[in-house]
Amino acid sequence: MRSLLQIALLVSATLLATTGMASPDKQQQFVADSKKLIKALASDLQHTMKTAVKSGGFEQAVSACQIQAPMIKQGHNQDSDLKIKRTSLKWRNPNNSPDDWERQVLLAFEQKKQAGISIKKLHHSEVIKTETTLEYRFMKAIPIKPVCLKCHGDEKQIAAPVATALKQQYPLDNATQFKLGDIRGAFSVRKTVER
Ligand code: HEC
Known part of the structure; x- marks a missing residue:
């Protein structure tokens, strides 16, 4: 006779196969x-930023960030069905604002950080079912490092020409006043498959 466990395994395997879970x-x-x-994207972004800062300082790097970030994303997405973006509760570019699911995850990250969990360990994955699709989602928190404060810190940390460039290009900018140890935002990856 089959053990209860074997039967349970069989039933769940069948369920998985038939419902497309x-x-x-x-x-x-x-x-x-x-x-x-x-x-890969994080390392590309770091490289782009370093090169731009070297050639024209942080002011130049503002434009580099704006122009290069979407290009880099496209490059990474070419051969893959994964979509990636950067998002934040306090965004600079409105195109990076979080959707409802992302906002909930970012809020949960903030709570976990408050509870003492290291930002490096903050990530979350979920599979969301709709009638016709399965949506795989994953988020990983991004910490603030010292260099980030040159463009995401307070008035004393952001040089005047950088502040001017930011104001011009991002009139809705919300991504300043960050401090070391803060969560800057998160990478967010998704993939949708038909059921
Ligand atoms: C030279 C200035 C500069 C520096 C330094 C910089 N950023 Fe940014 N950051 C920007 C700009 C400009 C944008 C908006 C990019 C866009 O238009 O998508 C941005 C956007 C972002 C976003 C996307 C969400 C949003 O607010 O739109 C994240 C996340 C982010 N930066 C994290 C970081 C981190 C982490 C560091 C440090 C490792 C950093 N940045 C350093 C200028 C900078």
Whole structure:
């Protein structure tokens, strides 16, 4: 006779197969792919920023950030069905504002940070079902580092020409007054598959 456990496993395997539910394996694979993509984009962004700062200072890097960030994203997305963006509760570019799900996750990150969890460990994944699709989602928190304060800190930390450039290009800018140890925002990755 089969053990209860075997029967339970069989039933859940059948359910997975027939309802097109996300299998834990697929979710794990998505999370692994997302982490890889985030690493690549983060390193590209860092490189773009360093090069721009070297050639024209932080003022120049403001334009580099604006122009290059979407280009870099496109490059990374070319061969993949993963979509990636950067988002924040306090955004600079309105195109980066969080959707409802992202806002909830960002708020949960803030709470976990308050509870003493290191920002490096803050990530979250979920599979959201609609009638016709499965949406895999993943977010990873981004910490504020000293260099970020040159453009995301307070009035004393942001040089006057940088502040002027930011004001011109981002009249709705909300992404200043950050401090070391704050969560700046998060990378957000999603992938949609038909059920
Ligand atoms: C030279 C100025 C500059 C520096 C330095 C800088 N940023 Fe930004 N940051 C920007 C600009 C400009 C944008 C808006 C980009 C866009 O239009 O998408 C931005 C946007 C972002 C966003 C996307 C959300 C939003 O607010 O629109 C995140 C996340 C972010 N920066 C994190 C960081 C982190 C982390 C660092 C430090 C490692 C950093 N930035 C350093 C200028 C800068």
